[in-house]
């Protein structure tokens with residue numbers, strides 16, 4: 001008797017397990033197109049280009065040149081997110097500081113230094 005009950009319980013558990021497993025499988029099948037779409041989108045060249053650009057932008061250093069003061073003659077040449085060299089910023093408050101500068105700013109500052 002009790003043996004039968006155990007078998008019954010085992011069968012019920014197995015059935016519940018099978019149903020849960022099926023439900024999970026069904027759910028996965030239902031959201032799979034969405035997952036595939038995202039994975040596919042991430043591999044598309046235009047999407048990859050946007051991701052690459054965002055990553056580069058994050059990795060880049062901003063130009064911290066005070067253009068209007070450092071080189072007022074050509075203050076619009078700055079590439080604000082493309083600092084490639086470290087320059088000196090002379091500040092009355094903080095003294096000489098090392099600051100990242102973009103190439104055009106560094107050149108303009110050097111030119112102004114030579115000119116003065």
Ligand SMILES: [Zn+2]
Nearest residue numbers: 065067078105
């Ligand atoms: Zn500048």
Ligand SMILES: [Zn+2]
Nearest residue numbers: 063078102105
């Ligand atoms: Zn700059």
